[in-house]
Amino acid sequence: MGTCFILSIRIISQLVAVLSDSVQSEETQVSGAEGDAVTLRCSYTTSYTGSVYLHWYRQYPNQGLQYILWRGAKDARDLSDTANFAQQRFSSQVDDSATALSITALEVADGAVYYCALGLAP
Template sequence: MEARFIISIWLFIHVGAALGDSVQSREPHLSGREGDAVTLTCSYDTSSTGYVYLYWYRQFPNQAPQYILFRGVKEARDESNTADFAKERFSSQATDSSTVLSITALELADTAVYYCALDVTQ
C-alpha cells in the first residue's frame, strides 16, 4: 500500500525585510506519495536592489525550525548554501520575483511545515 502524506507550506517575512516587502505562497498545502517529487513556490516583492536572500526552513511539531537552504538574488545572486542533510534531495532556484524549493524522492519524514523567508541587506 502506498503511503500518502501532506507537506504544508506557510510563509513568514524575516525581520531584515523592509516595510512594503512581501512573500506569498502559490500553493499553501501540497500532498504527495513516497518517492514523488514536489515543488514549493514562493512569490516575493521587494523594493531593494541590493542583497536579497531567500531562505527555506521546515518545522516539525514541537521543534524549532530547521534551516534547509538559501539562495541570493539581485546583488547576491552568486551566493547560496544548503544544509548537509538537504544536499541530496533538496534544491532551489530563485528569480527576481519568486523562489522554488524542489524535494525529490519524498519520504514520510519530509512531512512538515515549510517556511520561505525573505531577507534584505542594503
C-alpha cells in the same frame, strides 16, 4: 502503493525593513507519495536594491525550525548554502519575483510545515 502525505507551507518575513516588501506562498499545501518529487513556491516583492536572500526552513510538530537552505537573488544570485542533510534531495531556484523549493525522492520524514523567508542585507 506508497504512503501519501501533505507538506504545508507557511510564510515568514525576516529582516525586512521596507514596508513594501512581502513574501507570499503560491499554495498552502502540497501532497505527494513516497518517492515522488514536489515543488513548493513562494513569490516575493521588494523595492530593496541590495542583496536579497530567500530562505527555506521546515518544522515538525512541537519542534523548532530546521534550516534547509538559502539562495541569493538580484545582485546575490551566485550565492547559496544548503544544510548537509538536504544536499542530495533539496534544491532551490530563485528569480526576481519567486523562489521554489524542490524535493526529490520524498520520504515520510519530509511531511512537515515548510517556511519561506525573505532576507535583505546591505
